[in-house]
Amino acid sequence: MLKIIIFVTLFVANTFVSSEYLFKGFDDKFKPDWWQSEIIYQIYVRSFKDSDGDGVGDFNGITEKVDYFKSINVGAVWLSPIFQSPQDDFGYDVSNFKMVDPLFGTMADFDRLRDAFHDRGIKVILDFVPNHTSDEHPWFIKSVQRKEPYTNYYVWKDPIINEDGTRSPPNNWLGVFNTGTAWEWNEKRQQYYFHAFQKKQPDLNYRCPMVVEEIKNIILFWLGRGIDGFRFDAVNYLYEREDLADEGKSYKVGILDTDYDSLVHNHTLDQPETYEMVRVWRELLDDYSSSEKKTNFFMVECYSPMNNTMLYYGNKTSPGAHFPFNFLLINSIDQQSDAYDVRDLIKTWMLSMPENMWPNWVIGNHDNSRVASRMDPLLLDGMHMLQMLLPGTAITYYADELGVQDTYVRWNQTLDPAGRNVGVLRYTKFSRDPARSPFPWDDSENAGFTNGTQTWLPINPEYWRENLVQLSKFKSHLRTYRQLSRLRRIPSILKGDLHIFVLSQWVLGFSRSFYDHPTFFVVINFGSELERINIRAARPTLPEILKVKVSSINSGYVTGNLVNAEELILRPKAAMVLSTAKPNEDVMMFSENQ
Secondary structure (H helix, E strand, O other): OOEOOOOEEOOEOOEOOEEEEEEEOOOOOOOOOHHHHOEEEEEOHHHOOOOOOOOOOOHHHHHHOHHHHHHOOEEEEEEOOOEEOOOOOOOOOOOEEEEEOOOOOOHHHHHHHHHHHHHOOOEEEEEEOOOEOOOOOHHHHHHHOOOOOOOOOEOEEOOEEOOOOOEEOOOOOEOOOOOOEOEEEEOOOOEEEEOOOOOOOOEEOOOOHHHHHHHHHHHHHHHHOOOOEEEEOOHHHOOOOOOOOOOOEOOOOOOOOOOHHHEOOOOOOOOHHHHHHHHHHHHHHHHHHHHHOOOOEEEEOOOOOHHHHHHOOEOOOOEOOOEEOOOHHHHOOOOOOOHHHHHHHHHHHHHHOOOOOOOEEEOOOOOOOOHHHHOOHHHHHHHHHHHHHOOOEEEEEOOHHHOOOOOOOOHHHOOOHHHHOOOOOOHHHHOOHHHHOOOOOOOOHHHHOOOOOOOOOOOOHHHHOOOHHHHOOOOOHHHHHHHHHHHOOOHHHHHOEEEEEEOOOOEEEEEEEOOOOOOEEEEEEOOOOOEEEOHHHOOOOOOOEEEEEEEOOOOOOOOOOEEEOOOEEEOOOOEEEEEOOOOOOOOOEOOOOO
């Protein structure tokens, strides 16, 4: 189904060009499944739209805006955790997996939301949290009391008793949110419990067969309510080394001994049993899909080394997730990166995938600084071109289509435990609040997010001009996003071959072609200087004149302009999608001086 080939061509037409054929497309009979062809849009529920004036987004607010997703050609939405929760970690601490949190509405409200999306042909994916629960979950309360069958639902261990009679945690493992030890003493049970994250998020014990069955039942419960799939959170944390061996030092510079990154986590991440559990879940979903005659989708989050990440795909005979998230466009490039860096990143994922597996591209999520802040804001359109037009599934973080940047959140406004745990001097390095500010709908009070007087996090102060209504009126990141989302449905993009080119140190190009359909050539200038590029040096078979299909807001070009493929002018951070489609006779050539 999926074939990847490489060859390199140097000194084409007396110009140094690095050319690589990375992906052989499909034949005309190939029909992609919905999770392959559609854009998946992450809704951070608290921040999308508030309907009741409490300053927190909710189900009815999302339902109110459901037609917006059709306008940007989104085919599936992924909702951040909606389960009942004390909200210590904003829903990633679940106290009841089969109830929705009243903060977001009722189950009836959720059902209306699901139906509103389904009526418009849009799938609904839930963010599921399998690694841990809240310490307020009934399972944990009963486990503390050693009530069967819950006694071993969590990872409990006896203390180490020191020579002076004091107790210590079972080993040196540390919490992800820089909490120091990952072990918390429970006075009633007289044991430590393990928590990879907050102390209010005790880890489930997957070596207990009852836990495995409980999680399966929860999955089936939500499938029975018409859900189309799941994003599984923090899957690589599911199992820990059973003998509790200490983890080694990382010796990273500028890291405190109590910081999570001070250790190498080879005993608490990506354990062999984890991959088997992922395959068990995939089999459960596939069996249910067969009975419903539709695909129930399954993607997993794992910030893991590449060789471990690829194991979450499974293989053809024993599949795992439909895909693990590809975080390379988040974690592996920044404003220092050149075209070679980006090319190598794309190659890394495409060439590391097991045979017949499907790629995906992610440029933003709720755990990282927004793409418009990590990269130059003017480069956002180019980043969307990468995400949308490379082979694979595109996943969009809410409001990235507008070009929203991180919102500065003062220490006294900080809510994220990852920031609060490290204190006022270091919180800006660790807090995820800046990427979670409310969606700017218009230039009214509180950006149209709520009719109340307060918002749970500050609104980005640029909302008066960087909002949905304003950006819909003129050439903008939003309009570029809409053009790209339509272009994704063209056979050349859905099924076509991929060639990738380094056209200069700072200019990356790639082409998508499919039989006799138009070829599309994407060029992105990652640099800070104007560049003159000869595209035909990379692909001599291209016509001399190409048509602009999509252009970044800073490019100086508009859709329909004609350009000379042998002398293309690219402003700093500019990007374009060019096409071999025959131009209209009345379209004039564009020059940089126009």
